[in-house]
Amino acid sequence: MSFLKKDYPWIQLPLITCAPMLFAATGELAAAVSAAGGIGFIGIGFKEEDLETQLSQATRHFQTTHKDVKMATTSPEVLPVGVGFLNWGANLDAALPAIKKHVPAAVWLFGVAKETMISVYGSWITRVREVTGGCTKVWVQVGSVADALHMTVDMKDSNSVPDVLVLQGVDAGGHGLKHGAGIITLMPEVRDTLASKGFPDIPLIAAGGISDGRGVAASLCLGADGICMGTRFLACSQTAITQGYRNEILRASDGGRSTVRSTVYDRVRGYVEWPEEYDGRGVTNQSYFDEQKGMEDEENRKLYEAEKQKGDAGWGVGGRMTTYAGTGVGLVKTVESAEEIVRKTREEAKKIIKCD
Numbered sequence: 001m002s003f004l005k006k007d008y009p010w011i012q013l014p015l016i017t018c019a020p021m022l023f024a025a026t027g028e029l030a031a032a033v034s035a036a037g038g039i040g041f042i043g044i045g046f047k048e049e050d051l052e053t054q055l056s057q058a059t060r061h062f063q064t065t066h067k068d069v070k071m072a073t074t075s076p077e078v079l080p081v082g083v084g085f086l087n088w089g090a091n092l093d094a095a096l097p098a099i100k101k102h103v104p105a106a107v108w109l110f111g112v113a114k115e116t117m118i119s120v121y122g123s124w125i126t127r128v129r130e131v132t133g134g135c136t137k138v139w140v141q142v143g144s145v146a147d148a149l150h151m152t153v154d155m156k157d158s159n160s161v162p163d164v165l166v167l168q169g170v171d172a173g174g175h176g177l178k179h180g181a182g183i184i185t186l187m188p189e190v191r192d193t194l195a196s197k198g199f200p201d202i203p204l205i206a207a208g209g210i211s212d213g214r215g216v217a218a219s220l221c222l223g224a225d226g227i228c229m230g231t232r233f234l235a236c237s238q239t240a241i242t243q244g245y246r247n248e249i250l251r252a253s254d255g256g257r258s259t260v261r262s263t264v265y266d267r268v269r270g271y272v273e274w275p276e277e278y279d280g281r282g283v284t285n286q287s288y289f290d291e292q293k294g295m296e297d298e299e300n301r302k303l304y305e306a307e308k309q310k311g312d313a314g315w316g317v318g319g320r321m322t323t324y325a326g327t328g329v330g331l332v333k334t335v336e337s338a339e340e341i342v343r344k345t346r347e348e349a350k351k352i353i354k355c356d
C-alpha cells in the first residue's frame, strides 16, 4: 500500500475515498474528505463548466476551514482532491484548462461504452498527464474482470495504463454495469487475473455496498488497496443534496430489496445518453413501480415533472424523485460531517484489521 502514500502523502490508511457523485460531491465535500486523511472527489460528470468553480471552492476550503490541517502533497501545485468525469459526455478540451491550472491530485474517468474505452480513456489519460506533468494521477472505474484487463493489458502499448483502477461491484449506488458481480468476487478475481498478466501491483480501490468499517476491512481482505463510498456520503452534512433525498437515504433499509438497478430513473429525467451496458441503482419509487406495471415513458416523465413541483415531498413512499443509492443504504442511519465519516470508518476498520 506504500504507493498510495507516495502519490497522496496526506492520506491515512486504510484509504477511504468519496465517490465523485455528480451534483452531490462538491469542492467543499471533497476538501473535507481529504482534510480528514481520505481522498475526496468532486463530481463533475459532464459539466466541465462547473470545474473551475468547484476546484476554486476546494482551494478556498483548504485556505479557510482546513487551514490548520497539514496537507502534504507531491508538489506544492497539487490540489489534494480528485475530480470525476462521466466520459460519455465530458469534453476533454473544455476540461483541460482548469485541470492544468489547479492540478488536482487525481482525475477519475467512468462511463463510456466498452468499444470506446481505449480511445476515450486513452486520450484523457495522455492529455491529463501532459498538462500536469504527471502530477495528476488517473483513476478509471470499471465493473468487470474483462474491463480491468482491457484497461491494463490493452492499454499497455499506448503507455496509457491508468494509475489506479476502481472496481465497482453491482451493489453500488448510481450508475454501473447492468450485469456484474459483487465486490466480494470481483476484487479477488481481478487481483489474480491482473497478477497473472503482469500487473500485480496496480492499485485497486473497492466500491459498491461499503458503508462502514466492516466493509472497509472486508475489502482489504479481498485484496483492495483502499475503498470508495458514495451512498454513505449521501448522509453527510457537506453533501449537496436536498433534504427530501437525504431523508429517503435515512429511511430506506434492506437495500437488496429497497433498491433496484434500472434505467427508468434516467428515462424519466431525460438522461438518455448513457451507453447501453449501464443502468443505475436507486431506491424503488413510484416511477419504477408504474413502469413495472406497463406505464409508457412519456406518461411517467410527465408525472415526474409534476412531482418536481412538490419539492422535498416528492421523495419518500409513493414519491417519484430519484434516490440513487447502493444496497448499503440500510447501514446509513445518521447524518454526520465528512470528517466524522472518514475518521470513524477508518478507526472501525483499523480495529478489525491492524493497518499502519
Ligand SMILES: Cc1cc2nc3c(=O)[nH]c(=O)nc-3n(C[C@H](O)[C@H](O)[C@H](O)COP(=O)(O)O)c2cc1C
Pocket: 019, 020, 021, 022, 024, 043, 044, 045, 084, 085, 086, 108, 109, 110, 141, 168, 171, 172, 173, 174, 175, 207, 208, 209, 210, 228, 229, 230, 231, 232, 324, 325, 326, 327, 328
Ligand atoms: C448519488 C450517486 C451519484 C453518483 N455519481 C457518480 C458519478 O457522477 N461518477 C461516477 O464515476 N460514479 C458515480 N457514482 C458511483 C460511485 O462512483 C461509486 O461506484 C458508488 O457510489 C459506490 O457504491 P456505494 O454507493 O454503495 O458506496 C454515484 C453514486 C451515487 C450513489
